[in-house]
Every structure is written in structure tokens, then in C-alpha cells.
Amino acid sequence: MERQEALKLYRQMLLIRRFEEHAAQLYVEGQIGGFLHLYIGQEAVAVGAMSLLRDDDYLLSSYRDHGYALARGMDPGPLMAELCGRSTGVSRGKGGSMHFYDVPRGFFGGDGIVGGHLPIAAGVGYAIRLRATDQVCLCFFGDGAVNEGAFHEALNVSALWSLPVVFVIENNRYGMGTSLDRASSVKDLYQRGSAYGVPHTEVNGMDILAVRQVLADAIALARKDKRPTLVEAETYRYRGHSMSDPGKYRTREEVEEMMKLDPIQHFAGHMTDVQHVGQPELEAIDKEVQGIVEQAAAVALKSPWPEAESMFEDVYVRSPFIHAAAAEKDPAWRAAIREDRVVGSAASEER
């Protein structure tokens, strides 16, 4: 790997880590509400996989979505503002932690229904085939999603019609508080691909280099041969399912044992030993991303709350096929009809 590329990946993982640590602090302070699902411990999966995507590729994720957004290059400022429920948030304060999107970058979210975005990813893959381009779609989800019917329906049609979708199970061993052992009859989740003739493989999700190696093959298979792959990345989340989870279903020893495999520490070893990056340079990166995160939080907390009227915006798209006089009676339609903001929806059409 090129030194510059390695530095970029290291910086991204660290940015995600520091961003989420700061978000956890803001949550404790009451500045962030609702659910806050932290990705800490899993950074190598998002950063490694997405470092292989082209700008015109697509990705969808579950609600533990901060890492994908940052790895896709989204500005931490509007993300932090979204967590704080401000009008400057990436979703205008209507989505929160679980609902980050960046349509111009091909990132279709942040889905809060376990497994719900898997058929949607298949639909993105179907659109790619219809248009006969060589784009791919990456779809990230947790081990909890593999027991949903949507997982099976999506895998079946992806193999049946040869859709260029890479399905990535991030097996962090727990679906909320239920361990994999108590939820899945098959323990090696990647084996489930065999039921549908989907190529399948496992990878150490704590090792970004391994993740890149396996995902490079899967993405190439999708891009060139239009075939899906099911990848199981074995990883671990250090924090609870969400901030409100005390984590009593696992031992402190287990968590500490897994933290020894930390993906950022592991990659730091590669940086010093193989890339010959000095410790001071790594520390400078840490300081830089800390500054970015602190600045993002400071700006977010000074940003305005959403205007009351904005509640009715973004429900419908203004449309010449809707009878305006009738729709005017409904506040959500009225907002759509009077829509003059330029939002990312135009990009949706172009992509």
C-alpha cells in the first residue's frame, strides 16, 4: 500500500473513533438524544471496505452508521449537528444518529429497521444492471440481520439475477443483548451464502489490510462478473448496543480481551513497522482529528434548532402530477408545493 493511502486510512479510522467518543460525551451531557449506536471497535470494516469504492458506487448501512458516513468523506460538522438535532444537520435535524445520508456520494443511509435495507440494496443492484454500468453496491449490516426474512429474500434474488451487491455482515457477536450463539443455528454466518449460491467468505474485521484484501475480490466480482458476495467480517463493538445499554450480557474480561485486538492500534503497528511513519506523526494525526471533532461539536452546539415549519417539509416531492388546489389543504403537500430549496434530490435523479 502507498504511504499516503495508509495515512489516509489511519486518519479515517481515528476520526471515526474520536468523533464517536466525543458524541458519547455529548450524549452524557444531554446534548444528543434518542438512540446513539457507537461503532467503536469496528472501524476497520467501514474504512477498509469503502477505501475500495469508486465515487460513483453506492452504499447502504444499518443504523450504526457514523463510521460509513465519515469513511465516505462526509464533513463531520453537519454530522455532529445532526446528532445534536440542529437545522444545519445533514438531515436537517429530522434523522438523528441512525439516519445519515449523502445522496451525491451514493450513500443511502442509515436504516433503522434491522435487515430492512437489504432488499433495497438488491434494488440498487437491479438498477445498475438495468442501466448496464459497472457500478457496485455495498450493503453493511450486523449479525442480527441474518435472521430476518429480508436477508434471505435479498440474497436469493441477488444470486438469481446476478446483482452487483456486496453484502457485508459485521459480526460483532451480539444482536443488542442476544449473543450469536443464542440467535443463529449456524455459527459461521458466511456459510449462509451457500444456501443461495452466493460466493461467501469470512475475514478478520479487526485487521484493515485483511478487510481490504477480501473486499477487493468481492468488489471486483461484482464489478466485472455482476455477482454478489456475502462477506462475514468478525469484529466487536466495545460500547453497548446503544448508549442506554449497560452491557450485562457479556463479561468485562471478554470486552478487555477484544480491545487488545483494537483495529486502530493494530494498524498503528503497520504504520510504524511497514510504512515507517514515526510516532510523532501518528500523534499529530490524532491531534488534528481531535481538533476537527471539537470544532464540529462547537459549531453544532451554536447552530439553530430547526424552524417549526420545517417539520412539514421533505415529506413529499413537488409534482406536476398532483392537483395543487386539493393538495394545498394538507400542510405537508403545501410545503412541497412551495418548495424552493435546492436539495440533494436532484442528484438522486442523476445518479
Add this chain to the structure above:
Amino acid sequence: MAVLTMRDALNQALREELARDASVFILGEEVGAYQGAYKVTQGLLAEFGEWRVRDTPIAEEAIAGIAVGAAFVGMRPIAEMMTFNFSMLALDQMVNHAAKYRYMSGGQVRCPMVLRGPSGAAAQVAAQHSQAFEAWYAHVPGLVVVMPATPKDAKGLLKSAIRDDNPVVFMENEVLYNVKGEVPSDEYLIPIGLADVKRPGKDVTLVGWSRSLHFALDAARQLEAEGVDAEVVDVRTLRPLDEDLIFASVRKTNRCVIVEEGWRVAGFGAEIADRIQRECFDDLDAPVLRVTAADVPMPYAKNLEKAYLPQPEKVVAAAKKVLYR
């Protein structure tokens, strides 16, 4: 003008939109090689090929979800539910995804898709295959709900639904597929959200949509023989609802009966009745009455099925009641 069945009118709409716009495609169970479980998609596979007329496995969540995903990236998918009874398996995709992503993304995402197929009772297919779920879909902000009753409306509204950038739930009716009517030969669209007076009258307003509109029209013919001049309003679109046209009719007749194929409790007629009592209170000479399906699962036996539905005779009785006759 040509006289077409609703089935053929819908088929024309699909064919014309597939030909007009390369981003339109159809997917669903038996839509291709079988020519459609109800033959609405007849001939389309041969004309447009398997990538644009896609036979799917029996997997309703995948059918709807694929449509949602393709719509997000700029396609205009039409997902067919063999019947809306099975759309309960696709409900998560419609309610939690199609209807929500635009909002949750602060306006970044759009979902220009159509979920269509027959809804309501057919003939003796019992409880799991005879349901009218329009109130479920109309309950959800973010969705558009269209229910045509005539071939002309079906074609013009389906073409609008396909071109519209919002997720549209387009509910047809198996019993109406063979109903014939005049359909313009030239290209036309009917705007979504526009109700229509299907029979002008002055004594009582009968409100219906899809098959219940025909129960109302039959009732109006029976009432005419008894000297009552009923006005029949076809809602055509449940969300957004053209309430002004309903109010105008009620202000003229001062009496209203709402006819629906769904169940009474939390049915869509309750929403219409609520709006009428708020906006037309001083114009009403009688309470607004609703004629609905019986509040039980649909029975199989022929006589029980007939008794379950909001038959024209029940509409006539309700109309007489609000007329105090």
C-alpha cells in the same frame, strides 16, 4: 374514444409508460411469462424483455424493497402485488422505507415508485384474500394512495402515478377488471388528488371509491326510481384527499352517505366524515352515515359474502335514513 375494460386500460398505461421512459420497469409475481395473474401485464414481457418486466419469486418484501432501492437511484419501478392481501408482507418496505427516507434524509432522497395490484373482495376467496387495506396505507404520511373506479380514470391516474416522484400505492379491484368504459384514444393524464362527480344530483351525496363507487352508483339508480336524486362523488385519490369537492357536494345536498369496502373501525370513511362534520356542520340536515363491510373477517359462503359487503341496498337504506324517508 374507444371502449375498453379496466384491465386493458391499465395494460395500455403500462405499455405506454414503458415505451416512453427507459427508467420504468415492472416486477412482481407472474407478471411476465404467465402474462399476469389477472392479465394486466399481458404481452409486456415479449415487448420489453425480462429486465423491464421481471418475474420474481414469491417474496413480497423483496419485490417492494427492490422497487424502493431502484427508485432511490432514479428508476421508476412498478411493483405488482398479486393482490394487496399479500402486501402485508411488503408493508415494512412501504411504511418504514418508501414513505420515510425523504423525510429522514432532510429531502435528499426521492422514491418515485408505484405499488399496484388488485385490492378488496373478489368472489368467494374468503378471509385472507378479500381485504380492503386502503385505510392502512392512507394513514401514512409520505405515501400517495390512488383508487380508480373506471377504465378512463385507471389509465390516466396510473400514468400520473408512474410519472410522479412520490411513492404511490395504486389499488385496483379484481371485480372491476372487466368493467368497460370509454377511454380517450389520445394521450391524457388525470391529476392525482382530484375527485370527480360521477353522477350529479341534488338530494343526497353518496361518496365512494374503487368498487364502492359502483355500489353507490347502483344505489343512485335505485333511488332515482323512488324519486330521489343522488349525487355520486368518486374520491379517486385518498391521499391527498380532494375535500373541497366533497364539501361542495354536501353543501348542495345537505346529506351524505360514505360507502367503503373496508371495515368500519378506523376505516377511511371515518376520516371523510370527520372532515365533513368540521367544515360543513351548519350545512348538514342529518348525521353523516357510513356503509362499510361487516366488522368480521370475510366469510366464504356465497350468501354470507354478499351480506358482508356494502351492497347497494344498504346504501339505499342509509340514503333514505338521512333523508328521513
